[in-house]
Amino acid sequence: MGPQSSGKSTLLNHLFNTNFREMDAFKGRSQTTKGIWMARCAGIEPCTLVMDLEGTDGRERGEDDTAFEKQSALFALAVSDIVLINMWCHDIGREQAANKPLLKTVFQVMMRLFSPRKTTLMFVIRDKTRTPLENLEPVLREDIQKIWDSVPKPEAHKETPLSEFFNVEVVALSSYEEKEEHFIEQVANLRQRFFHSIAPGGLAGDRRGVVPASGFSFSAHEIWKVIKENKDLDLPAHKVMVATVRCEEIANEKYSNFVANERWTDLEEAVQSGPVSGFGKRLNSILESSMSGYDDEAVYFDEGVRTAKRKQLEEKLLQLVQPAFQSMLGHIRSGTLDKFKDAFDKSLSGGEAFSSAAHHCSTTCMAMFDEGSADVTVEIANWDTSKVRDKLQRDIDAHIASVRAAKLSELTSSFESKLNEALSGPVEALLDGASSETWPAIRKLHQCETESAVSGLSDALSGFEMDEETKQKMLASLENYARGVVEAKAKEEAGRVLIRMKERWFTMLFSHDSDSMPRVWTGKEDIRAITKTARSASLKLLSVMAALRLEEEVDNIEKTLSAALVDATSTTTDKSITKFDPLASSTWEQEANKRNNNWLPPPWAIAALLILGFNEFMTLLRNPLYLIIIFVGYLLVKALWVQLDISGEFRHGALPGLLSLSTKFVPTIMNLIKKLAEEGQAPATNDSHQNPALASKSNRNGVSTSDSSSSASSGVTSSGNETEYSSASKDE
Numbered sequence: 068m069g070p071q072s073s074g075k076s077t078l079l080n081h082l083f084n085t086n087f088r089e090m091d092a093f094k095g096r097s098q099t100t101k102g103i104w105m106a107r108c109a110g111i112e113p114c115t116l117v118m119d120l121e122g123t124d125g126r127e128r129g130e131d132d133t134a135f136e137k138q139s140a141l142f143a144l145a146v147s148d149i150v151l152i153n154m155w156c157h158d159i160g161r162e163q164a165a166n167k168p169l170l171k172t173v174f175q176v177m178m179r180l181f182s183p184r185k186t187t188l189m190f191v192i193r194d195k196t197r198t199p200l201e202n203l204e205p206v207l208r209e210d211i212q213k214i215w216d217s218v219p220k221p222e223a224h225k226e227t228p229l230s231e232f233f234n235v236e237v238v239a240l241s242s243y244e245e246k247e248e249h250f251i252e253q254v255a256n257l258r259q260r261f262f263h264s265i266a267p268g269g270l271a272g273d274r275r276g277v278v279p280a281s282g283f284s285f286s287a288h289e290i291w292k293v294i295k296e297n298k299d300l301d302l303p304a305h306k307v308m309v310a311t312v313r314c315e316e317i318a319n320e321k322y323s324n325f326v327a328n329e330r331w332t333d334l335e336e337a338v339q340s341g342p343v344s345g346f347g348k349r350l351n352s353i354l355e356s357s358m359s360g361y362d363d364e365a366v367y368f369d370e371g372v373r374t375a376k377r378k379q380l381e382e383k384l385l386q387l388v389q390p391a392f393q394s395m396l397g398h399i400r401s402g403t404l405d406k407f408k409d410a411f412d413k414s415l416s417g418g419e420a421f422s423s424a425a426h427h428c429s430t431t432c433m434a435m436f437d438e439g440s441a442d443v444t445v446e447i448a449n450w451d452t453s454k455v456r457d458k459l460q461r462d463i464d465a466h467i468a469s470v471r472a473a474k475l476s477e478l479t480s481s482f483e484s485k486l487n488e489a490l491s492g493p494v495e496a497l498l499d500g501a502s503s504e505t506w507p508a509i510r511k512l513h514q515c516e517t518e519s520a521v522s523g524l525s526d527a528l529s530g531f532e533m534d535e536e537t538k539q540k541m542l543a544s545l546e547n548y549a550r551g552v553v554e555a556k557a558k559e560e561a562g563r564v565l566i567r568m569k570e571r572w573f574t575m576l577f578s579h580d581s582d583s584m585p586r587v588w589t590g591k592e593d594i595r596a597i598t599k600t601a602r603s604a605s606l607k608l609l610s611v612m613a614a615l616r617l618e619e620e621v622d623n624i625e626k627t628l629s630a631a632l633v634d635a636t637s638t639t640t641d642k643s644i645t646k647f648d649p650l651a652s653s654t655w656e657q658e659a660n661k662r663n664n665n666w667l668p669p670p671w672a673i674a675a676l677l678i679l680g681f682n683e684f685m686t687l688l689r690n691p692l693y694l695i696i697i698f699v700g701y702l703l704v705k706a707l708w709v710q711l712d713i714s715g716e717f718r719h720g721a722l723p724g725l726l727s728l729s730t731k732f733v734p735t736i737m738n739l740i741k742k743l744a745e746e747g748q749a750p751a752t753n754d755s756h757q758n759p760a761l762a763s764k765s766n767r768n769g770v771s772t773s774d775s776s777s778s779a780s781s782g783v784t785s786s787g788n789e790t791e792y793s794s795a796s797k798d799e
């Protein structure tokens with residue numbers, strides 16, 4: 068800065084090889100530079116910017132702070148490290164020096180910087196005279212001090228010395244117009260002082276509050292804005308503000324560069340379709356270059372701001388890449404699960420025991436997953452992979468469990484089918500040739516096969532590391548199965564017992580003699596004896612089929628059968644209902660029928676009926692007509708019940724019973740009506756003995772002839788009704 072046409076632009080152009088507009092010497096002295104101009108110094112390292120300010124007019128004015136002169140001086144002090152002040156040599160020591168008002172302005176605005184930094188004020192004495200600099204300098208400093216003292220200062224800076232705010236330097240140059248060679252030489256010397264001016268001990272003052280070059284443009288704009296608004300300049304706050312804005316800009320730029328980075332887009336696309344080898348390495352490298360790019364650019368900005376913005380950038384980037392990381396982890400998980408299934412399958416088919424294969428494959432695969440997930444780790448993120456790991460472990464366990472269940476059921480069914488094969492045929496053959504040895508042989512076979520199957524299964528189960536209880540349950544179920552096979556076979560054979568008995572009786576023994584030759588009937592044979600032998604042989608077969616004898620217990624079935632069916636028939640010809648019948652009292656099927664026929668409701672239900680139906684009972688008792696109607700109804704129903712043999716019909720199931728009843732119902736009703744009609748006619752003719760057959764029939768059978776014949780046809784196995792049974796037996 069300096070007075071108008073004091074050769075500022077000329078000096079700057081020579082000093083820094085710049086190209087500021089200079090006044091044309093032939094056009095006369097007039098203002099050339101308007102506003103503030105800026106240029107980069109050529110050939111000076113590190114990058115140095117130089118500003119050429121509009122010249123001051125040298126008049127002392129009481130203008131306010133909005134005057135451009137003051138604003139530009141404040142701007143220069145706020146952004147510059149070194150301020151060159153041009154002054155004429157002959158002005159030194161003069162009361163009316165041209166730059167006195169300028170210096171006053173400089174000192175005043177310095178107070179307006181919220182926290183001023185130490186700026187170098189270099190006084191450049193132009194058109195130096197013969198007076199040596201050593202003599203001029205003290206006079207100049209004295210002038211400066213005087214001006215400093217005369218400037219009104221705020222309370223805080225009342226006693227602050229000038230040196231607190233400024234480094235004062237003084238240089239003198241020969242006249243450019245008269246001693247150009249000297250001028251150029253001296254300027255060249257001065258230029259040397261601008262190399263590395265910001266290095267320690269260099270020409271620049273302290274570097275408090277400076278902003279990095281990348282923030283300069285923004286910072287200069289903001290400072291100028293504040294100055295224009297006539298506000299105080301808070302340089303530290305400004306520094307933070309510039310850092311915030313710039314760091315954010317840098318971070319945003321790095322983020323968008325990352326998003327557009329081909330290496331990243333390729334990686335992101337690839338991971339959609341499957342696992343990508345070296346995913347972690349590639350991603351880390353792209354992230355690393357973004358972050359280090361940020362660090363490089365933001366390094367000179369305020370540390371607090373820089374770190375905070377770095378963290379934000381990091382978070383944004385991680386948010387961007389996390390889905391890719393998750394899908395990569397997902398690929399590893401599903402890939403590992405597939406590998407596990409394959410390896411497990413191979414181990415099992417290679418004959419390895421189940422639990423050892425499960426354990427070994429699971430351990431290997433989990434290690435494989437750990438390795439894989441370590442490879443995809445994003446270094447700056449430290450994301451937790453344990454959830455995915457747990458999921459994999461659960462999937463593996465579930466697979467093991469399902470294979471285990473399948474294998475166990477496969478094993479069980481294989482042993483079962485073996486047992487079935489080993490037991491069915493032989494048991495059938497043994498029952499075919501029923502004899503007293505049949506059941507011991509079946510027992511032996513059953514025991515032998517069961518034992519071998521159980522021990523086989525037990526051996527096979529040893530590879531499954533199962534708890535003893537479950538194992539015992541499985542073995543017991545196999546034993547039950549074996550028993551079931553024998554039982555089913557025996558029942559199946561028992562179903563065919565009638566045919567077999569017949570075969571044995573007639574075909575084998577009755578029609579053949581003891582030498583198995585077809586019998587020739589001569590009339591001399593003892594038919595009774597042959598019949599007895601044949602009958603007892605077939606009863607023998609019946610007794611073999613009659614019960615399951617898987618336990619070694621002595622039973623009386625054969626004896627009972629012969630007593631009831633052979634001996635009884637040979638000794639008694641008349642069976643009475645009062646005679647003890649061992650077959651009827653046995654606990655076989657009849658017992659079940661008896662239970663089925665227990666139609667009475669339980670005692671509590673009877674009690675409930677009595678209590679709840681008390682009113683109805685009383686109504687009935689009070690009105691004898693009701694009672695008579697009910698009694699007649701009861702008689703009718705009972706008659707129908709007996710006629711239709713309802714309990715007998717339903718013995719074979721509800722549907723056949725209903726069908727049979729529906730066919731019998733109408734004829735029976737007709738029969739009853741007919742009967743009643745006949746009864747009615749009988750007294751009219753007053754001759755009961757005219758129809759003795761009808762009378763005797765009705766007397767003997769109570770209700771109807773058709774009844775007795777239908778009861779007879781139902782045979783011994785009809786209901787437990789004793790009367791029915793005896794009448795049927797008599798008919799037989």
Ligand SMILES: Nc1nc2c(ncn2[C@@H]2O[C@H](COP(=O)(O)OP(=O)(O)OP(=O)(O)O)[C@@H](O)[C@H]2O)c(=O)[nH]1
Pocket residue numbers: 070071072073074075076077078088089090091092097098099100101121122123193194241242243244245
């Ligand atoms: N006497 C003298 N004249 C000089 C010197 N240096 C430059 N001049 C002359 O002064 C005149 C003004 O030069 P500029 O360099 O344009 O001066 P300025 O201070 O930049 O002028 P403004 O930008 O208008 O304030 C020119 O004619 C120069 O030749 C010098 O050292 N001594």
